[in-house]
Amino acid sequence: MPGVYISYPFCAQKCTYCNFASGVFPRALEARYLAALDAELRQTAWPWAPETAYLGGGTPSRIEPDALASMLTRIPGRPWQEATIEAAPGTITAEKAVTWRRAGINRVSLGVQSFALRELARTGRKHTAEIVARETVVLREQGIDGINIDLIAGLPGQTRNSWHESLDWVERLRTPHASVYMLEVDAGSHLGNELLAAGKRYGAADVPADDEIAEFYEIAVERLARAGLDRYEISNFARPGFESRHNLKYWRREPYLGFGADAHSFDGGSRWQNVESASEYVERMARRESPIAARTAADPVGERFFLGLRLSEGIELDWTPFSEAIERHVRNGLLEAEDGHLRLTSRGVLLSNEVFAEFVP
Numbered sequence: 001m002p003g004v005y006i007s008y009p010f011c012a013q014k015c016t017y018c019n020f021a022s023g024v025f026p027r028a029l030e031a032r033y034l035a036a037l038d039a040e041l042r043q044t045a046w047p048w049a050p051e052t053a054y055l056g057g058g059t060p061s062r063i064e065p066d067a068l069a070s071m072l073t074r075i076p077g078r079p080w081q082e083a084t085i086e087a088a089p090g091t092i093t094a095e096k097a098v099t100w101r102r103a104g105i106n107r108v109s110l111g112v113q114s115f116a117l118r119e120l121a122r123t124g125r126k127h128t129a130e131i132v133a134r135e136t137v138v139l140r141e142q143g144i145d146g147i148n149i150d151l152i153a154g155l156p157g158q159t160r161n162s163w164h165e166s167l168d169w170v171e172r173l174r175t176p177h178a179s180v181y182m183l184e185v186d187a188g189s190h191l192g193n194e195l196l197a198a199g200k201r202y203g204a205a206d207v208p209a210d211d212e213i214a215e216f217y218e219i220a221v222e223r224l225a226r227a228g229l230d231r232y233e234i235s236n237f238a239r240p241g242f243e244s245r246h247n248l249k250y251w252r253r254e255p256y257l258g259f260g261a262d263a264h265s266f267d268g269g270s271r272w273q274n275v276e277s278a279s280e281y282v283e284r285m286a287r288r289e290s291p292i293a294a295r296t297a298a299d300p301v302g303e304r305f306f307l308g309l310r311l312s313e314g315i316e317l318d319w320t321p322f323s324e325a326i327e328r329h330v331r332n333g334l335l336e337a338e339d340g341h342l343r344l345t346s347r348g349v350l351l352s353n354e355v356f357a358e359f360v361p
């Protein structure tokens, strides 16, 4: 069954490590953006009722709660099996949580990234561990138990001790889901740019070495498993039954419709993507033009490999045009074939981009 994704690219600050098409825009644009989203949702002829909804960004928890509730009424299928909102810690109140719950939200993904104050301060995040703890209580009091905590391994100044400190907090808060991302270094973020230029701004000189980041990730895999959160995807860990149903659709190649700037869609045969810029999206919708920037045919064979192999369950190895590459990676210990399934090994997870490159056209 399909899912719905809504993109809300507005943030209170641009975090140094962030390479999403999100940022700080004029308040007036936010109001026009909500109107444009409403128009895009209204003009959709729904071929099916979605079973999941996901509000990502950006910081959709900034949306005024009644406006968010009214936007969600445009999506058929309520109550959805899963409806997630991404939230920046420090933006959650009891009033918001009540409205979210009534509007069908049953899962909140908290962009914590770190519980160590000195790491947060260098990235531009404003919260503290105590704020996160308080907000998890607020959410649970309103019946929202599906809580995720995002962490990043590789932030400037991160040490083995501070990483354990963050994992201690995840254990203490007993959230049923956690995501652990390794710092991405590319020209899409301030920090990535600085690292590529071998500069020192944004704490670039204090980013841990690659092998330390890999060690932090492996520590997280072990500690989260001990806390009952098993890895079900390269970056995602959950107690059984708390896996993100919406995100599983991406890796299992199930259809989803995306709304808003830079939102992606997939109908099983083709993929399309809205314009990246929030202001261009608003302008196009105001002119009653399509917000779609590009459409491509899906690559069912390659995608099945490089998306499906992200999952711990792997993929069924019934037929493959990639036998040579698979055999090579089985020999060098990055892939394992067992019980008719192909999976990344623990080492393969750390070098997954090397493996996936084989399957991208």
Ligand code: SF4
Pocket (backbone or CB within 6 Å): 010, 011, 012, 013, 014, 015, 018, 019, 020, 022, 023, 057, 058, 059, 088, 111
């Ligand atoms: S990390 Fe999240 S809050 Fe920070 S700029 Fe990116 S989308 Fe916004």
